[in-house]
Amino acid sequence: MSLPTAAHVRQQFLDFFASKGHHIVPSAPLVLKDDPTLLFINSGMAPFKDYFLGNKPAPFKRIADTQKCLRVSGKHNDLEEVGYDTYHHTMFEMLGNWSFGDYFKTEAIAWAWELLTEVYKLPKDRLYVTYFEGDTGDNLGADTETQNLWRQYTTDDRILPGNKKDNFWEMGDTGPCGPCTEIHIDLRDESEVAAKSGRELVNADHPQVVEIWNNVFMEFQRRADGSLVKLPQQHVDTGMGFERLMMAVSGVKSNYDTDVFQPLIQFIAAEAGVAYTGQMEKTDIAIRVIADHIRAISFTIADGQLPSNVKAGYVIRRILRRAVRYSFSSLGFKQPFLYKLVPVLANQMAGVFPELKQQTQFVQRVIEEEEIAFLKTLENGLRRIDALEESVKAQGGVIDGKTAFELSDTFGFPLDLTALIAREKDLTVDEAGFQKELAAQKNRSRNAQETEQSDWTIVTPSEEQPAFVGYDLDEAPARILRYRK
Ligand code: ATP
Numbered sequence: 475m476s477l478p479t480a481a482h483v484r485q486q487f488l489d490f491f492a493s494k495g496h497h498i499v500p501s502a503p504l505v506l507k508d509d510p511t512l513l514f515i516n517s518g519m520a521p522f523k524d525y526f527l528g529n530k531p532a533p534f535k536r537i538a539d540t541q542k543c544l545r546v547s548g549k550h551n552d553l554e555e556v557g558y559d560t561y562h563h564t565m566f567e568m569l570g571n572w573s574f575g576d577y578f579k580t581e582a583i584a585w586a587w588e589l590l591t592e593v594y595k596l597p598k599d600r601l602y603v604t605y606f607e608g609d610t611g612d613n614l615g616a617d618t619e620t621q622n623l624w625r626q627y628t629t630d631d632r633i634l635p636g637n638k639k640d641n642f643w644e645m646g647d648t649g650p651c652g653p654c655t656e657i658h659i660d661l662r663d664e665s666e667v668a669a670k671s672g673r674e675l676v677n678a679d680h681p682q683v684v685e686i687w688n689n690v691f692m693e694f695q696r697r698a699d700g701s702l703v704k705l706p707q708q709h710v711d712t713g714m715g716f717e718r719l720m721m722a723v724s725g726v727k728s729n730y731d732t733d734v735f736q737p738l739i740q741f742i743a744a745e746a747g748v749a750y751t752g753q754m755e756k757t758d759i760a761i762r763v764i765a766d767h768i769r770a771i772s773f774t775i776a777d778g779q780l781p782s783n784v785k786a787g788y789v790i791r792r793i794l795r796r797a798v799r800y801s802f803s804s805l806g807f808k809q810p811f812l813y814k815l816v817p818v819l820a821n822q823m824a825g826v827f828p829e830l831k832q833q834t835q836f837v838q839r840v841i842e843e844e845e846i847a848f849l850k851t852l853e854n855g856l857r858r859i860d861a862l863e864e865s866v867k868a869q870g871g872v873i874d875g876k877t878a879f880e881l882s883d884t885f886g887f888p889l890d891l892t893a894l895i896a897r898e899k900d901l902t903v904d905e906a907g908f909q910k911e912l913a914a915q916k917n918r919s920r921n922a923q924e925t926e927q928s929d930w931t932i933v934t935p936s937e938e939q940p941a942f943v944g945y946d947l948d949e950a951p952a953r954i955l956r957y958r959k
Pocket residue numbers: 517545552561562563564565566568685686687688713714715716717718
């Protein structure tokens with residue numbers, strides 16, 4: 475079966491909204507230097523915040539685009555899902571159409587339905603839509619306007635009420651907000667659909683009954699005292715996950731089985747000399763993690779954010795190291811490898827995000843250097859474990875918590891790798907002991923934080939401290955801030 479191409483499906487979205495009077499704009503960079511509230515753009519709305527807040531006039535009343543998004547920190551953090559589920563990524567494209575004080579619910583709903591069912595030809599009997607059920611705390615009734623609009627297109631059993639968490643969007647503690655309507659698709663096989671209605675599976679983390687599009691209707695303003703007032707102008711903000719749309723139009727069961735990811739996946743599998751089976755094999759998970767993470771890493775670097783030890787740069791370094799860790803331990807890559815994926819991705823995306831193609835060599839160099847450094851850390855850790863082996867064996871075969879913690883904390887060798895290597899050597903790791911050490915360390919830094927909050931500083935290697943050669947990958951970035959005595 476030949477897959478629909480990503481370029482074509484993306485263009486169909488943009489052409490459709492252009493035909494409805496929308497101005498098509500390019501994606502903003504992933505890192506917004508002038509927005510201190512966000513490390514990375516995490517939704518299509520973020521670059522347009524000022525228009526909704528009324529700080530700047532929107533240049534056009536109707537805009538559509540595909541926005542690069544990253545959900546790896548803060549309110550939206552999907553990092554841990556990646557590799558294990560089929561539809562959450564670190565970096566993804568959010569297709570969006572906007573009305574700044576122009577059209578509202580009627581048009582947004584009509585166009586969403588037209589696009590999905592007539593252009594993309596998704597089956598109507600596999601789509602579910604939601605509306606806000608109301609909230610007594612805010613003295614708001616159900617969004618029956620949205621509910622009734624949907625009744626023109628689908629049947630009541632496919633129109634579901636949703637709670638505040640899923641169906642009421644707020645920019646922050648104060649500011650524009652309003653109800654939203656989400657569109658979900660049931661991609662299960664016929665036999666499964668016959669056995670159980672998809673209705674029960676909406677918003678239930680089912681891998682084949684997934685949310686594809688969210689349409690937000692901004693009609694209120696949340697004031698500082700918590701009350702809501704009607705906005706003088708109403709806006710529409712929508713976001714559709716492009717990779718999920720690709721899964722739906724391709725008739726496959728995973729975002730990774732689409733043209734967006736297949737070129738990367740096939741390249742990784744060939745280099746590793748394994749077959750990608752699309753299952754939950756250790757190698758499959760690693761391949762998905764790498765195919766996902768290389769996109770986040772490459773585009774962030776191309777957008778000007780280098781890996782570093784602070785803030786956004788630290789988040790990127792952690793993602794990069796997470797990818798190295800999977801390629802090292804699950805696919806056996808002992809030499810730098812990730813950087814080889816950059817040209818594959820750059821060529822694939824050249825039509826829509828040329829910034830990567832323009833900087834391929836630079837991005838490759840940055841990634842390769844990071845890989846070399848981290849692989850050295852890993853090798854170092856391996857040598858240390860080798861050196862310990864005899865004495866650990868003599869004492870019952872358990873690497874104690876303190877040692878495992880030191881490997882991770884001082885030498886940047888992550889616990890799961892210590893456990894893996896230990897298993898290969900017929901040893902075990904006292905993981906409870908490790909957690910105890912970790913908790914004690916967190917406590918120490920918390921106490922330090924409580925005593926004097928103003929004097930935080932980035933740790934640099936010094937005589938008093940062991941040289942700092944890496945971080946445990948799954949720890950909060952806050953860990954790198956230590957109190958200077
Ligand atoms: P979910 O409930 O699946 O986590 P969400 O409600 O957090 O999605 P929204 O914030 O409503 O997502 O974003 C709009 C759209 O962006 C979603 O409908 C979905 O298609 C897509 N999307 C959200 N998070 C991701 C992700 N991590 N990877 C890929 N697409 C995503």
